[in-house]
Structure formats: structure tokens, C-alpha cells
Amino acid sequence: MNERRRFNIWTASSFIIFITYVLFLVYPIVTILGQAVFEEGKFHLNNFTAFFSKSYYFSTLLNSFKVSIVATFFSLLLGTVLAYFFSMYHFKGKKFLQILIIIASMSAPFVGAYSWILLLGRNGVVTKFLMKSLGLPQIDIYGFSGIVLVFTLQLFPLVFLYLNGAFKSIDNSVLEAAESMGSKGISRFFKVVLPLLTPTLLASALLVFMRAFSDFGTPMLIGEGYRTFPVLIYSQFISEVGGNAAFASALAIIAIIIALSIFLIQKFVAGKFSFSMNALHPVEPKKVGRGKTIFLYFLVYGVVFLAISPQLYLIYTSFLKTSGMVFVPGYSLNSYVEAFDRMGSAIFNTIRIPFIALVLVVIFAIFISYLAVRKRNFFTSIIDSLSMIPYIVPGTVMGIAFITSFNTGIGGSGFLAITGTAFIMIVSLAVRRLPYTIRSSVASLQQISPSIEEAAESLGSSRLNTFFRITVPMMASGIISGAILSWVTMISELSTSILLYNIRTRTMTVAIYTEVIRGNYGIAAALSTILTALTVVSLLLFMKISKSGDITL
Incomplete structure (x- = not known):
């Protein structure tokens, strides 16, 4: 019983x-699948045909892939470098910096876009200073470069957080063994550390890519003429003039298929690199010389300050x-x-x-x-x-x-x-x-x-x-x-x-x-x-x- x-x-x-x-x-x-392929009880693919037959619509999809791939690359680069320095070296203010990194990542992306407009927009405070004081030309924060900048500074903290956890699973004896065999510094990172981090890198890359690919608030505010796929979906569904719910549903199905395909590819590739790590002797941060310390502080604090500066300026304003x-x-x-x-x-x-x-x-x-x-x-x-x-x-x-x-x-x-x-x-x-x-x-x-x-x-x-x-x-x-x-x-x-x-x-x-x-x-x-x-x-x-x-x- x-x-x-x-x-x-x-x-x-x-x-x-x-x-x-x-x-x-x-x-x-x-x-939404039914709404996209059925009209008055009849099956059709007119909405999908319309999307792929018109370059204006299809270009928005290509634009989303471009900004998402580039933003993912730079996010992985910044996140990996910061996680490496945080795990490998001892320096002051780690906990404080980590909280700042979290804040930078957890705010809505469009808030970062709005903040950068206030800083580097046509009438932004930094733009005015550079033009009036230094005579530099006007900065163009809008379009592709602006979207990539916002996404990168918004999303690299996610990579950092994933890798920060992964570094704790690396046994220090593995690094010591590599060093004893003559593999040090950059060489050890690429030959030993990076392969150990590959599964985590793939997982964080998927999260960053999908966050960038699906966001519409940032391109809406800062993209201007550079239209992306989520903006197209939103405008087609919500617009009172020219809006088409059936067409928007077809776009939504395309987005689901793309997301699912990328997820399955990532899962397959990650499966090829999967392994388990158990750190009996976790990596202990070590002190560095004065020259390296200056570079370390400049890089770490500089990147974190750049990422958090939009929020700081918002608080000020x-x-x-x-x-x-x-x-x-x-x-x-x-x-x-x-x-x-x-x-x-x-x-x-x-x-x-x-x-x-x-x-x-x-x-x-x-x-x-x-x-x-x-x-x-x-x-x-x-x-x-x-x-x-x-x-x-x-x-x-x-x-x-x-x-x-x-x-x-x-x-x-x-x-x-x-x-x-x-x-x-x-x-x-x-x-x-x-x-x-x-x-x-x-x-x-x-x-x-x-x-x-x-x-x-x-x-x-x-x-x-x-x-x-x-x-x-x-x-x-x-x-x-x-x-x-x-x-x-x-x-x-x-x-x-x-x-x-x-x-x-x-x-x-x-x-x-x-x-x-x-x-x-x-x-x-x-x-x-x-x-x-x-x-x-x-x-x-x-x-x-x-x-x-x-x-x-």
C-alpha cells in the first residue's frame, strides 16, 4: 500500500x-505554427515564402547573426580573460568587482543601450567633451558597432560567471605538471587550461548567442537603420499599420527552428568535449610582480569600469x-x-x-x-x-x-x-x-x-x-x-x-x-x-x- x-x-x-x-x-x-501555415482551414507556406523571397526581410536575419556572432566572440574573449585573472592571480577588490560585474550583466540590455546613447550619442556627454576639448570627430554609436558594444559589455559577465565556476574544478596539480614539463604562461593556457574549459565555453557561448540573438530592445533603441530579426518580429506583430499576425507567427517559427538547431549543434559539440573534473587541490591565486600587477589592475578594473559605466552614469543623471x-x-x-x-x-x-x-x-x-x-x-x-x-x-x-x-x-x-x-x-x-x-x-x-x-x-x-x-x-x-x-x-x-x-x-x-x-x-x-x-x-x-x-x- x-x-x-x-x-x-x-x-x-x-x-x-x-x-x-x-x-x-x-x-x-x-x-502560432497553425496561424503561420493555415488560413481559412487551408495549408500554405505563403508567409515563409514571403520572408525568404524579399531581401529586406531576410537581411534582418543575417543582421542578427552578424551582431550575435561578433558579440559572442568578444564576450567570450573578455569573459575568459577576466575569469583567468580572477582565478589565477591575487589582487584587491575581487568581491567588489564581482558584484559590479553581476550588476553589469543583470540589467536589461536596452538600459545599457540607452545609457550609451547618453554617453556616446550625438549629444552624449563624452561625445561633446571629445569634440569640444580634443577636436575629435563625432562618435557614431548607432548601428552595428553600437549594438555589438552594448551586447559585449552586457553579456561577457555571463561568460565570466560560468568560467569562474569552471576554474574551481581544475586541479592545481594538472597546472603544476604542465609547468614542470616546460609549458608556462600563454602556452599553458592554450594547451592545458583552454581544453579543460571547452565544455563550459560552449555552454556560455550558447547562452550569450541566444541572449544577443533574441534581444530587440537594444537594436530598437540604438540600431537606427540596422534592423534585426527580433525587431522585425515585434514590429510585424504589434504594428497597427502594416502589422501581420500570421507573418509574425511565421517569423516566430523560424526563430524557434534557428534556436533549436543552434542548441542541438552546441549540445552535440559539447558532448564530444565532455568530461568530469574533480579538484582535490583547487587552483590557488598567486601574487605577481609589480610590472604585471600594474597591467593586471589596469585591465581588470578598466574592463569592469567600462562595463559598469552606463549604470553609474544613469545613477548620476x-x-x-x-x-x-x-x-x-x-x-x-x-x-x-x-x-x-x-x-x-x-x-x-x-x-x-x-x-x-x-x-x-x-x-x-x-x-x-x-x-x-x-x-x-x-x-x-x-x-x-x-x-x-x-x-x-x-x-x-x-x-x-x-x-x-x-x-x-x-x-x-x-x-x-x-x-x-x-x-x-x-x-x-x-x-x-x-x-x-x-x-x-x-x-x-x-x-x-x-x-x-x-x-x-x-x-x-x-x-x-x-x-x-x-x-x-x-x-x-x-x-x-x-x-x-x-x-x-x-x-x-x-x-x-x-x-x-x-x-x-x-x-x-x-x-x-x-x-x-x-x-x-x-x-x-x-x-x-x-x-x-x-x-x-x-x-x-x-x-x-x-x-x-x-x-x-
């Missing part, structure tokens, strides 16, 4: 999770006086007063909606990770695979899929009409950010020996009691680290929220974006500062709870 009860509990949880994914992931994707939409000499808190007066509900929603979504994320992640590791079978493998789809599908695509599936208006299916409610915002955030906590929880659970649970059961503990009282507490570090990453990405989410929000469910990122578009830079700066403060508090809370001075992915 007890065996059957335990069996029913896990079967029921598997069934509930599977139905949830079918309803809020599979069904929306199938719906949030305290400037404004006259209408223009900054004027003097300092004031008026931007904050107006932000709380006009956008108070958005600030509250940024905490309320992601918090409810986070609760769902933690609950589902605990059960999914346990099913994927301890109850591995064909059915739970399907659930595990489904959980990774939102990791690679662009947020704009998910937003279109949700609107199309759960809207009673034009182009909607009329089933489960939740569009315009807080519920659809909560579900979209939970579905999109759940993979972060699942992966972290799975990694934590895999380090727990099943014999511990078996010992508890042999002493009379039921399997469910063992799960909640022994297994889950031992998974706590992985759950917390995944949850904090899910939380921070939730509060900075834009691409899905910009499509799903209404006046009652508007979040800070949506409010910042709309205020930037309207030219209310003071309010936008104040809201961005509040969002940055919320991110910092979240990270400090994580470090306190986890009792760790280090943050890795």
Missing part, C-alpha cells in the same frame, strides 16, 4: 508538470534637475518623486509579479530536478527536455505565442482568455526563467549520493518524508543560486513583458522602455537606478544566505 502511495505521488507530480508544459508551452507554440524632458544644471530628487508618483504601480509589480513567479519556479524546479535525476524514464526525460525549450526560444516569440493562444481578440484562439491579466505575466516569467533553477538544482542533486536517502528509508523514513526533510535541504545551495538567477532575470525582463503587459501589470523594465521612447530621461534614469538597487540587494542577500563570497553559474 505504501509503495503504491509513493508511486502515485510521483506519478501525479509528473502528470501535473507535463500537463502544465503542454498547456503553457507546447500549445502556444503549436498555435537620476539626481539631476530636469526641465520637461531635458537635464538642466543642478541636482534634485524630482525624477524619483515623479517616478514613484507616476510609476509606483510598476515598481510594486516588479516585486509582486516576479515573486509569485519565483515561488512557482522553485516548486516546479525541485520536483522536475528530482524526477529528472532520481526517477529517470522516458516520460520524465520528455519533461526535462520540455523544460529547456524556453531557455532557447526568444522572449518575443514566447510573448506572441501567449497572446495568440490566450486572447479572445483578433488573431487569438479564444481558449483560456488570460491575456491582459497578471496571471499571464506570472506564467510567462515562470516558464521562461524556470530552466535556470532546474539546471542549478539538477547539478546540486547529482552531487548527493542516493545512499543517503536509502539510509534514511532503512531507518523508517518514508520516501516523501526523506525527500522534503533530507534531499531538499541538501539541494538548498543549488536551489538558492538558481532561484536568485531566475529572480534577477525576471525583474529585468522586457522582451515578453512588453507584449503581455497592460496599464495594471506594467513592470519597471516596460516603464523604463516607454519613458526612454517618450524622452523622459530623468524618470527613466530614476527607475533604472531603483532596478539596479533591487538587483544589488538581491545579490547581497544571496551571498548572505548561501554564506558565499563568490558568485558563479
